[in-house]
Amino acid sequence: xxxxxxxxxxxxTEGAIxxxxxxxxxxxxNGLFWYQQHAGEAPTFLSYNVLDGLEExxxxxxxLSRSKGYSYLLLKELQMxxxxxxxxxxxxxxxxxxxxxFGAGTQVVVTP
Amino acid sequence: xxxVIQSPxxxxxxxxQEVTLRCKPxxxxxxxxxxxxxxxxxxxxxxxxxxxxxxxDSGMPEDRFSAKMPNASFSTLKxxxxxxxxxxxxxxxxxxxxxxxxxxxxxRLTVL
Numbered sequence: 001x002x003x004x005x006x007x008x009x010x011x012x013t014e015g016a017i018x019x020x021x022x023x024x025x026x027x028x029x030n031g032l033f034w035y036q037q038h039a040g041e042a043p044t045f046l047s048y049n050v051l052d053g054l055e056e057x058x059x060x061x062x063x064l065s066r067s068k069g070y071s072y073l074l075l076k077e078l079q080m081x082x083x084x085x086x087x088x089x090x091x092x093x094x095x096x097x098x099x100x101x102f103g104a105g106t107q108v109v110v111t112p
Numbered sequence: 113x114x115x116v117i118q119s120p121x122x123x124x125x126x127x128x129q130e131v132t133l134r135c136k137p138x139x140x141x142x143x144x145x146x147x148x149x150x151x152x153x154x155x156x157x158x159x160x161x162x163x164x165x166x167x168x169d170s171g172m173p174e175d176r177f178s179a180k181m182p183n184a185s186f187s188t189l190k191x192x193x194x195x196x197x198x199x200x201x202x203x204x205x206x207x208x209x210x211x212x213x214x215x216x217x218x219x220r221l222t223v224l
Contacts, residue, residue, distance in 0.1 A: 031211065041217075042215035042218055043203075044215070045212045045214070098160055098167060099145075099157060099167075100145075102155040102157075
């Protein structure tokens with residue numbers, strides 16, 4: 001099975017930086033994903049890491065350390081529209097393209 | 113492409129009634145997933161299909177739930193009989209042989 005932990009809520013000011021941590025314990029590993037979900041909407045894909053290191057995509061970056069079972073999502077130059085829930089998910093290694101296990105999500109609140 | 117299509121978007125029914133949720137994945141995607149999201153339990157995978165074949169249904173709560181995928185462009189999730197604790201948002205998602213899983217808009221189910 002898999003255990004995925006992330007903080008419940010984080011608050012930050014517009015223009016600031018926020019780092020959302022995710023730790024996981026898995027029986028298999030084939031990639032770590034971050035999704036963004038606005039209230040009342042579907043999750044949307046943000047990033048994917050399968051090798052150790054940092055992946056940067058505009059204002060968002062994601063980091064992975066497989067040996068530590070650890071990832072973080074870094075949101076820079078925060079905007080009000082970034083207020084959302086951020087879900088960490090791990091793909092089970094048994095199927096290359098299949099099953100994701102999601103964490104409970106971190107609610108990010110951006111204040112003016 | 114129109115993305116993943118789900119119907120209905122909202123469903124209100126009474127306990128004991130049969131509920132059928134429908135999903136049309138993105139054309140060319142050979143993986144289809146059914147998820148359930150609640151405040152208490154977060155986003156849970158119920159079942160997923162590869163090339164119309166169910167691969168893992170370990171997340172299906174009980175025999176009242178069943179899912180089918182008769183062809184590559186259509187899947188159903190059925191609850192019979194429905195109970196108030198089944199109230200949740202049900203998402204369908206699909207992906208091809210890459211790393212981005214696309215979610216449909218969800219069906220908000222309320223069982224009275």
